Amino acid sequence: MPSAVRLTALSLLALPSSLAAQEPRYPVTAEVLVDSAFQGAEGIAFNGEGRMFVTGSRGLWEVWPDGSVQRLADLQSNLGLAPIGDRDILIADFGPTAAIRTGPGNDDGLVLRATPEGRLDTVATGIGDPNAILVMPDRSLLVSDDFTDKIYQVRDGRVRVFLEGIPFPNGLALSRDGKTLYVAQIFTQIVDTVLFANQVWAVPLEDGRPAGKPTVLAWTPAEGANDGLAMDVDGRIYVAVNVAGAIWRIDPATGDTVLIAEGVPHVASLAFGRGAWDRTSLYAISTFRGGSRVWRVPVGVEGAPLYH
DSSP: OOHHHHHHHHHHHHSOHHHHTTOOOSSBOOEEEEESSSSSOOOEEEOTTSOEEEEETTEEEEEOTTSOEEEEEEOSSOOOEEEETTTEEEEEEOOSSOOOOOSTTOOOEEEEEEOTTOOEEEEEEEESSEEEEEEOTTSOEEEEETTTTEEEEEETTEEEEEEEOSSSEEEEEEOTTSSEEEEEEOEEEOSSSOEEOOEEEEEEEETTEEOSOOEEEEEOSTTOOEEEEEEBTTSOEEEEETTTTEEEEEOTTTOOEEEEEEOOTTEEEEEEOOTTSOTTEEEEEEOOTTOOEEEEEEOSSOBOOOOO
16 A cells, blocks of 8 residues: 555544535534423433433333334433433432422432343432432442522432532533543522523542532533433533534534534433444433433444443
């Protein structure tokens, strides 16, 4: 092979995977896979076997590639999901009250672990309104409470405050090198009048612990209500902007923001395809009370590996 050709091939190998794969022209059109099978949906995740699970209608569901769904377990509310172990799914549940409360005494939230057969076990209690769940490299869990300024850590069933200071934290994502935690802020106010936020925060970490003050990494459109986060193999963050009905991408290395998809009303949570599902698509769920939807969003790049 001539040297000039060899250099070209090597340079292509050095490109981020998304560029080498020739990303589509954005924004792309989101495809509806499931329409109105459940209400008030929130969470979406793929387990270690590559099977899709969602929460909606106060239950845990499996979604099949043909669009059919099966209810696996009853819940008290519909919040975030994350894979754990080879087969199981973690579930955030507001608990018996299923109410928005910010004062003392709101501690009935749960983190549950579900098998694909629908067996539920309690992993942690004592978090007021748990929402997003992130499995860390040491297999501890980070859990956001989006009606406070707290992110909790769960280790061996024990719960403690991991971080305070980011108002109304929701979606969570960890950088590829484990040195930065990204946090979506969904509200700026919830008393009297609900006001929605548009910040995504970055928290420096050292040995899995906060190592500095949180700073705002980027903003999505004003009052868009940033909800779930996902990360691609190139370390870029995808943001479900709930009220705006859009998905945006943020590149932490450059600060660039890209509108990935719009026309996805009340999009809440995001997960990259695994198993038999398209690995270069994001799958999203929306929180329509009249009938939630599961969407496929072709982004042309695979998701970052997850700890589970």
